[in-house]
Amino acid sequence: MSSDERDTRTRILEATWRLLEAHPGQEVKMAEIARAAGISRQAVYLHFASRTELLIATTRYVDEVKGLDARLARLGEATTGVEMLEACVEVWGNYIPEIYAIARALMRAKETDEAAAAAWNGTMGCLRDVCREVIDTLDREDRLAADWSPDEAVDLFFTLISIPNWEQLTIEHGWSTVKYVEHMKLLLRRAFVAG
Amino acid sequence: MSSDERDTRTRILEATWRLLEAHPGQEVKMAEIARAAGISRQAVYLHFASRTELLIATTRYVDEVKGLDARLARLGEATTGVEMLEACVEVWGNYIPEIYAIARALMRAKETDEAAAAAWNGTMGCLRDVCREVIDTLDREDRLAADWSPDEAVDLFFTLISIPNWEQLTIEHGWSTVKYVEHMKLLLRRAFVAG
């Protein structure tokens, strides 16, 4: 019963994810998701009140499966600010391609839907906290470039590693993930590290 | 007759623009535009075949009224690459807020509409050409940072001054236009100018 429900619910989440990955950047319709999950369109609404809610739940599901938290834990191993910065770019830069499809769907939803925006900002808040840590560490080491206050540096750092920028460089301009990571590291060092 | 038609057509374009500015980031409906222009909804379709076409025409109209070309001509006055780079940021950074509403509408349309994407890429191609000029000039002066090939530098430059980045820094994080321009100049110098 409860496990049955979990099963169907999970099947919907997986179907959503699969479809998003299969048609990147396309609008995935509720009817398609239902078909892919092997249930009726209406049954989806028994588990998720709306399209937005389904997208948000899928985001959480993917984040959980992919384990961003665990990956970000690696940053703790870094001893210097520069190492943290590079580890951050590496983890995040390798994570984006894995979650890009659902992230893009949620980004689009957030433009019109308040709940989607809140969910998105929540997820992104974690990343922002990491940016803050990196910048604070650099600042404590007196290696933060004199051009920025810590707050400004965080805003800028967070903006530079945003998904739209990744999208532009990799998808539009054809950069590989490796190239993206290496060049982003270079850019961030030049931008934020003194000397 | 011909002037009458121009009048109505222009009234539609202006109504579209006005509504986009008034409700930034909202979906503006054909019916609202018609009402704002003082005509029937169907009459809009006598002048523009579709919503996308109207958005594209509005973009062109705004670009023409605002005169980006003339502003970019100022770059010719710059003598060094660094001056060009700074002038570029200044012109573009002051231009974005004036066209942000329509730009955002077109950016959104381009996600689903092929024609909108083409129009957008056309407009952005001009900006990219300017980026290329700046980088080439720096390169010719041997002042392009050794970390990048000219092609890579152009990709990155173009990405850094993109509208989503402007949006994030000014709208989300509250940076003023002046702050945006000054800090973007600093960032670009640190990123691309050697020494």
Add this chain to the structure above:
DNA sequence: ATGCTCACTTGACACGGTGTCAATTGATGT
């Protein structure tokens, strides 16, 4: 003044996607 043209109006309609509702089926556990 009669009649044409042409922009525009009115009102209806098809389509596609979301979300809702009500009645029904069918498997499960008791």
Add this chain to the structure above:
DNA sequence: ACATCAATTGACACCGTGTCAAGTGAGCAT
């Protein structure tokens, strides 16, 4: 034999885009 509950079927309302057809009315022709 019965209740429960997930899921099904089929219908429907709503909204926004785009289309179609018939009608209005002002300006301009000769």
